[in-house]
Structures are given as structure tokens and as C-alpha cells.
Amino acid sequence: MIEVQQLTKRYGEKTAVDRLDFVVRPGTVTGFLGPNGAGKSTTMRMIVGLDAPTSGSVKVNGKRYAQHSAPLQEIGALLEARSIHPGRSAFDHLMVQAHTHGIPRRRVEEVIELTGLQAVARKRAGAFSLGMGQRLGIAAALLGDPATVMLDEPVNGLDPDGVLWIRNLLTGLAEEGRTVFVSSHLMSEMALVADHLIIVGRGRLLADTTVRELVRMHGGDAVTVASDQPARLREILSGPGVEISGEVGSEHLHVTGLSARAIGLKAAEHGIALFELSSRTVSLEQAFMELTHDAVEYHGAGTVDTSGRAA
Numbered sequence: 001m002i003e004v005q006q007l008t009k010r011y012g013e014k015t016a017v018d019r020l021d022f023v024v025r026p027g028t029v030t031g032f033l034g035p036n037g038a039g040k041s042t043t044m045r046m047i048v049g050l051d052a053p054t055s056g057s058v059k060v061n062g063k064r065y066a067q068h069s070a071p072l073q074e075i076g077a078l079l080e081a082r083s084i085h086p087g088r089s090a091f092d093h094l095m096v097q098a099h100t101h102g103i104p105r106r107r108v109e110e111v112i113e114l115t116g117l118q119a120v121a122r123k124r125a126g127a128f129s130l131g132m133g134q135r136l137g138i139a140a141a142l143l144g145d146p147a148t149v150m151l152d153e154p155v156n157g158l159d160p161d162g163v164l165w166i167r168n169l170l171t172g173l174a175e176e177g178r179t180v181f182v183s184s185h186l187m188s189e190m191a192l193v194a195d196h197l198i199i200v201g202r203g204r205l206l207a208d209t210t211v212r213e214l215v216r217m218h219g220g221d222a223v224t225v226a227s228d229q230p231a232r233l234r235e236i237l238s239g240p241g242v243e244i245s246g247e248v249g250s251e252h253l254h255v256t257g258l259s260a261r262a263i264g265l266k267a268a269e270h271g272i273a274l275f276e277l278s279s280r281t282v283s284l285e286q287a288f289m290e291l292t293h294d295a296v297e298y299h300g301a302g303t304v305d306t307s308g309r310a311a
């Protein structure tokens, strides 16, 4: 569990993290999203005590990071800036950390296997590809068998096999009941792996929600239906959880809370002919763009956001 309370970090004039409040719970994968410079890495560094908050606090599994006697057994982290001695083998790199934390050699062998590094474990880490380096960073994060795992951009630079591997690893860790907190720029990837989302922009909390709820709030799964009896169709489709809108005099209705299939079947049951029946699903990417539009620090020239405005 990670509990962030009024967490703030200022670098001179710049407020990188601005009074953030959120809780990351065990048993699910929580995605940490935000545009470049939103404050994700700074927040993650404060969670593991690498940066001191200007104000506010953060607890990991009920205590501040520094108060844990064996922090590696509480939270395993992969942060963007990794420091691996290039001349040391993956095995030795992990053994050094294991030694200093009283972790047995058996666990080093386990994490090497878990991260698929067996074939290269004795090779110099300096010669590792980006993907191998990521796996080694994850092996180190899992070394202490921690209840909380935090990974900053773990899929960066990975090939499709690596991305799939990370996806399965994260969902597996959550299924074991661990707290899994992962940052990423890849919304499509987050949609597949995360249940819950913390979204930040310019250091502030923009949303603390589920993937489903975020998509629903930004238009969700709406169906457009057209017929020559819109008033009757509206009556037939009305029910709990169903929202219907449409302009007076228009043949079109916009329906949420019912699938296109259910609407088609109900219309047929009542002998109403339909001229149009189309679903519109807002992707997580669109919802994210709408939510963070005003919080993006650097827009590329000529980029257009999802609402069609020039950014």
C-alpha cells in the first residue's frame, strides 16, 4: 500500500509535485499517468526516499520509507535512472544487493529465472540490451519479495515480446495480492494492464479512478440510433441506468447504458425500423488527451487534440 498525503516538491520556483493525495491499494495494478514533466518520476523518487518532500508525506505499507528496517523487503522499485556497474555480471549485481540485505543466494537465482535472465546472468551488465537492462532492473526490484512493487516506465524500449512479458508479470504480481504501481506514457498499454489510474498534470492530481470510469466520464460507450419514431423509441429504451438524449425534431437519439445489439433487438420487437445504429467507444487515449490537454507543458507544433482544436 502506498499512501500519499498533500505531497509537494518544489525545485526553486518550479513546483514539480503539488499537494498530491492518493492511495495505491494492494491486489490491483495501478497506472500512474501524466504528460511529460507532470511530476511522476519526482513522486516515485519521494515514495522511496530518494528525494525529500518540500511538504506533505508518503507512507509505504504503513510507514515512511526510512522507518522500515528492511525497505527492500517492503517496496521494490525500478526507477528511470538505474545505476548498474557495467563491468559486473547480472548475477554479481544482484548478489551484492542480496548480501547487504541478508537475502539468500537462492532468491537471486529465483529472480534471475523469473525475469528470464538465466542465459545472460554471468555476462557483463554493460553489454546488455535495453530490454535485458530492464529485466535486470525488475529482478533487483523483486529481490526482497516486496509487498509493494513500483516501476517507472517499465515497457520503455521493449520489443512486443518484452511488453507482453511485463504485462503478465504485473498482473501476476497483483493477483498474488501485491500493490503494483506503474508509470507509463502508453495509454493503450495501461488500458490492458491497469485496473485503477492515478492521473497527474503539472504536479496536480487530475483523476483517481478506474479505467472504465474514466472512459465512461469522457463519453463512454454511446450508441447513436435513428428512426422515424424517436419519441416511441425513447419510451421503449428507457430504464434504470439508461441515458437518452436527442434534439427535438431530430430522428437521432444518443443512448448510453445499452448496447447497439440490445437497442436493435428492442426496436425490432416493437416493429420500429432503424435507419442508423452505431456505437462510439471513447478510447483511454482520447479520454487521457481530453483530461490532460490543459496540463501538457510542451505541445508539438501543429498537433491537434481529440476535440479538434489546434494545440
Ligand SMILES: Nc1ncnc2c1ncn2[C@@H]1O[C@H](COP(=O)(O)OP(=O)(O)OP(=O)(O)O)[C@@H](O)[C@H]1O
Pocket: 011, 014, 015, 016, 034, 035, 036, 037, 038, 039, 040, 041, 042, 043
Ligand atoms: N532535480 C530537479 N531540479 C529541477 N527541476 C526538476 C528536477 N527534477 C524534476 N524537475 C522538474 O519537475 C517537473 C516534473 O518532473 P518529473 O521528471 O517528475 O516529471 P515526469 O512526469 O516524470 O516526466 P516524464 O514523463 O517526462 O518522465 C519537470 O518540470 C522537471 O523539469
